[in-house]
Amino acid sequence: MLGRTDDRPTQALADHAGCLPIAEVRDELLRLIKMHDTTILVGETGSGKSTQLPQFILQSGMARGGCIAVTQPRRVAAISVAGRVAQEMHVTLGVQVGYSVRFDDTSCARTRIRYLTDGMLVREALADGDLKRYKVIILDEAHERTLSTDILFGIVKRLQACRRQDLKVVVMSATLDAAKFADFFGAGRVLHLLGRQYPVELLYLPEPVDSYVDAVLKAVLQIHAHQPPGDILAFLTGQEEIEALQRLIPERAGHMHASGDSGQATLVPVPIFAALPPEQQAKVFEAAPPGCRKVILATNIAETSITVPGVRYVVDPGFVKARSYSARTGGDSLQVVPVSKAQARQRSGRAGREGPGKAFRLYKEETFQALPAASAPEIQRVSLALLMLQLKQLGIEQPQDFDFMDRPSTSAMLRALELLLALGALGAEGALTPLGRHMVRLPVEPVFAKVLLAGAQLGCSQEALSVVALSSTDPIYIANRGMQDSAAQAWKPFMSALGDHITKLNIYSSFLEVRKADRRRWCTEHHLNFRSLKKAVDIRAQLAEHLKQLKVPMASCGSDMAPLRQALLSGLFINAAVLLPDNTYRLQASSQKVMIHPSSVLHGRKPPCIIFEELLRTTRSYARNVTVIEASWLPETAPMYFCSKSTATAAPLREGWQ
């Protein structure tokens, strides 16, 4: 079986490594898994662990009477690995081997190996606390430490305590910090697998640089001038830098040709980042024309999500744009920060997929040594309201006492619990209320779950569904450099003086009125993101189905937007702010000063009272996605926040759910 299983990287590798390394340790691996409840498996890229191990376990009979779950952090991985395994086993995808991701479940009662996104398995655990159908749970790519994987760590550990001998867990990771996993699970042994990676030569700069963008440009030109053929993958932090280098590289490279360096191949820059339309993303997979060398200018999307073929050189300036959340202010910020050692290794590894490569790290070797081993796990960087709600649903009365691999800060947990209390999801004694149990069923942040349920009570569930679905997708606006004016013109007919939510609702309604076949073109004409709007349609349908199951009444408020704005206030009241004489706003909950973000339709309009979705800290604190409300609505919607705390009573909306 193993001889013909490998369709990955190259033929040359088969000669190089013989067969998949995992095949050699198959029996040893199965013996260990049989012997221990939990096994830690460290496998480098290309070790075959994701495809082979589940098949070994299935053949061994260990999953008899049940199913094997294999989690992945990303949808594409779950889908593509399932497809490959079905092919190897000569079975139909969706029968013995299947996958389950949001909006797409290709599995059935007969499925024995089930690939899922980690978020999907968390959802299953929320519905069926015992995960009874699974005899084996494999947590793959555990080193990525997504929020969902971290929840699953605690869930499976707890499950094993009550389902003794009946649940095997395998934690698979690509990095060498397996000791931490072994320690957490009390796992007896850690097994290491050889990867199938070609050697990558690491080159550092002797001195630090002033501008990393400039340094990337220089490095690319030097590689082009002095290194043998092979494409270059350069990491940058965002769209703006990528577009700048896309212009500069041909300019400078052209200059080199003009100065007499003839016979040189042409450098072709190819951008890749998530917001790029799919047709343009596809260009990174096309081979460079003869006599050309591709320079892929990428964000960290090329670290894990996308593997570009043909890359032999990696240029890594050592920076990444990362989001961080402050529990103190409740604000988000997006900052350019140094990468971790693990990230730098992941990046340089991209040069060794098809042959020996070189990685140019644009910093000193000492700088690398001083980098943190890994970036902070997601659980320590995000708002924890959803996590705390889910832990309560899992029956963990004191979420602070949950068995975390890395504990989030107490202040972040307390802030989240306070929010849930104010939303009415938790009662005074800290238990889930009926409203909270409804909220946990909805796959959105608790504030938006509250908007949906409040919308139902206020007679505007149709509108609330659309607005919440739109808030759960990527931005729907496309504003390319130099076309802001025409874009603003195209959006004008949809703009509402009531704010961004109702403006987006107008866009969504118009989108739906367009014939399906014409929607893509309509979006292009209106400078709107077709993908985002289409996704909003899918999410809305899923949320509507959940509301139906919860027997929540569906109604429309027609053209009167007041109920919808009140529903938004019911969820977003902690982000209520009033206008000050200097035209800034003061947050009611914390007295912080904020300004309306210039991208908002309300920018410059000075409404006296607003709510907003997100506080973004850049040079200043900006409110993004803003809606106008009446100040008189504040006290009755969230008395806990706007009256004296000692006399606060439950919000009126909560009464209906008690």
Place this chain on the structure above:
DNA sequence: GAGCACTGC
């Protein structure tokens, strides 16, 4: 008068 990395339910 600023600028949005990347996932996921």
